[in-house]
Amino acid sequence: VSAAGESWDESALAETLKDSFGAGSDVDMPDEIRFLHGVAKLGRRYFQDCEDDERGLSVFILHPDRPGELGRPTEYVPMLRNGRQSLSKRIWLTTHRVNESFAVDMGADESDGDVWTYVKDELGFGDLPTVVVDSRDGKTVSHFYPGGLNKPQLEEERDLTLATIDRDSLYEAINSIYMDDLKTPDAQGEANNVWANAARGFPSDKAEKFVQRVLKVGLTRAFPDFVIRPEQPQSEGRTDLEIEQQFADDPTSVTRHFILEIKVLRESSDTGKTKYGLGDTEDAIRKGLGQAVVYRDNKPARDAVVCSFDTRKDYSGAAVYDFIRDEAVDKAIALWVWHLFNSSEEMRKRLMAGEAIGGEQAC
């Protein structure tokens, strides 16, 4: 028993850790991504074991203000995460923490179209970020509408029963993040981005941190019921990103699906005073491969990948890995690379030359 009394003793704390593993790992993310992450975790946990008559449509709306008159009976639910509430056939108005919420019942004979119309036209919430969890027909799927139900073209569908992530789906997710948020300074969209001086091609000394943060947010969006964890210390160093998931059958255990080692390849320092050659690039990649092998084996994790983001003018694609490809294949580490253009104009030149934009896989 701790000095704090029995309610704070280790067995009670272990229960909380089991129930809330991963909580707080998303505080540095935008509210709508935390909202998606919270709904996905809640939906996965609730629907994995529920009875068939508990299944149905659940509509979650990010609405952090106390609602006014909604035209239907409304129930205040302060602790949605405790699992005591039936999630289905209800519209949930909740915060980014997906706990304190207001519930509005859907009518028994209401169609999906009726629900959409009620949310958009009667409630006037069609522009608010919304996650619809559809647990009918034995599946559990989330549909994320970041621009609300009024913008169905932005819908992102995710299977909440995924027990694993394979290389193809991870590569596809990172490629999508690259296309949306990384490929050019315009896409990066922030003053403190990959570049210290984009016009002169000088990458920032904090470029890896920026890429790590963008990938963390993007991967949480792509795999919302998994935990994306940065900077896990080991005796040999720190992993850049880990993708992990609690066992459904044994929540005290965690599966680590991937270790991601992130490298920003550069030909100069942030001031341009120090130049780096091919030998430096190969050293950085060799170091990344070594880290990926050791971290994967020590954790242990199921798989590991070296993700390089190449800022060099002489971008060579996957050929940058030629000197080490065989070793990576032998050690079962994936090697992927993306080109970070220092301007949109440079990217357009590549497109005009008929070249594709996107990642390349060496192995």
Add this chain to the structure above:
Amino acid sequence: VPSDDDLRAQLRALSIVSGFESTFLYPVPVEMVHACSYFCDALSPLWSIQPIDDIVLKTEGVPLSPALQVAIDWLVGHGLLVPSGVAYAKTARQTRLRADLTLNRALANRVLEAVEADEKLSRETSFVREVAAALAAMGPGAETRAVFHDANYQDPLAGMQSVLDLVPEEGRSSATQSVLRSFSALARTAMGSELSESELTALYTRHLQSLVAAQESP
């Protein structure tokens, strides 16, 4: 000219009210602002931030911080916080004014935007926001129960009217710090994960939530 301590207390009060803005408990009762500040102080060693009050007197109700109240009064007087529901609150020992608070965004935004631009201050604001959201989830009037169930307050060795040391000298630990260490050790041994400050904060407040909820359940 306000001292550094005055400024820190003013920023703390402003951050707390701002934290409650994205919850259903808004306007936020002033007692909840004090409770939130108490928990921020108890968790401050984890985040390596300076507390507003490093010791508090254990009483039956929410510990009211004189420094924080002066800051709240200053913010109300200068129009950054807007009071509503002003009333007398009587206890066995005293009668005081209480109110519910909202931000005056037109004035407060300039301060909060400056805070956001500062890496160290924005980190502290983010922490305060998480604690505020966790307390808000316990519902209206839960501030006294939350404090009552807190690890420091529950310490059976500390009776009413004793002084709780939230930030003990090096080599000693508060009950909160012991709980945080236990969470870290459990996660490391059971799951192989090193938890961040924000995860430990979330676990601490979620455990607190479960204790408050268990008391409320029939």
